[in-house]
Amino acid sequence: MAVVITEELKAKSEVYYGDEICREKSKFLLQEVNLPRGLLPLRDIIECGYDKETGFVWLKQEQKIEHVFTKIGRKVTYAPEITAYVEKNKIKKVVGVKTKELLLWLTVEEISVTDKAPENVTFTTSAGLFKTYKRVKYPL
Template identity: 60%
Template sequence: MSLVTEELKAKAEVYHGDELCQEKSKFLLKEIGLPNGLLPLKDMEECGYVKETGFVWMKQKKSTTHKFEKIGKLVSYAPEVSAHVEHGKIKKLNGVKTKELLLWITLSDIFVDDPPTGKITFKTPAGLFRSFPVSAFEIEEKDGKGKEGKEAAVEVKEV
C-alpha cells in the first residue's frame, strides 16, 4: 500500500523520469548532510518532497538489490521507498532492507553522528543498529574538467 496520496502530492515538489529523479535524490541527500550514494535506485519513475513535513518518496519500476562493495552489504529497495528527512537523519524509513547473515532485516532510521565522526548508523524497528564509515556510501561525482585535465596530461606525456 502506497503512503503517497494525491492530497500529499498536491503539497509536494514532484518530479518524473529517471534522470531528473536521480539528480534530485542526490541533491536532497547532499542538502540534508547524508552521503549521495545512500539510495542507489534504478529506473525511477517519480520522486517527491514535502518541505513542510520532510516527507520524501521515490518510486522505481521494480525492486532492486544493491551491494555496497566497500562494506560487503546487500541492500534491497522496494518499488516505493519513503521516509521523513531532516538534517543528518532519515526517519520512518519504508521500503529498505539489509541482509544480515541469512535474514533480510527492515531498516527504519539512518543518521550521521553530529559532530561528524565519519560514521553513519542504520537502525531497525527493534532498536538494533550498526555503524559504518560514511565514505562507504559516497559516490564520486563525475567532473568533466577532471577528465579533460587527465587527457591533457596524457597528451603531454606522449609528445
C-alpha cells in the first residue's frame, strides 16, 4: 500500500528537488544502508525525500522508466513515484519497482543483504519469490 506524501510528511523530512541532487542523495542513502549504489538508475528525478524517524523514502521522476541490468540479465521498471522504507541492509515495503521473470512482471517488495553474505543481494517479490545475485559494481 502506497503512503501518501503529504505536506506534513515533507515538513518533517529531508526533501530535495532536481535530478542532480536527488540522484546524489539516493546513491548516498543506498551506500549508507549497505546496498549497491546502482540499484536506482533513475533519471529526470523531480523530488526525493527521506524521513529519518521512520525510514520512509520517496522518489518522483518525470515518467516511468525501464532499465536493463545487463550483468545479471534483468529488466526492471521504475514507476514515476517510488516509495519504500530503508534500514541497515534492507529496503522494504517497496512500491513502484517491478522486475520481469520469464513472461511476468513481478512487484519487487524487498531488497536486502545479510551480514553473513554481504556480497549477495536478494530481491523478494510480493508473491514471496526471491532471487539472489552477487553484488555487482556498476559504474556510476
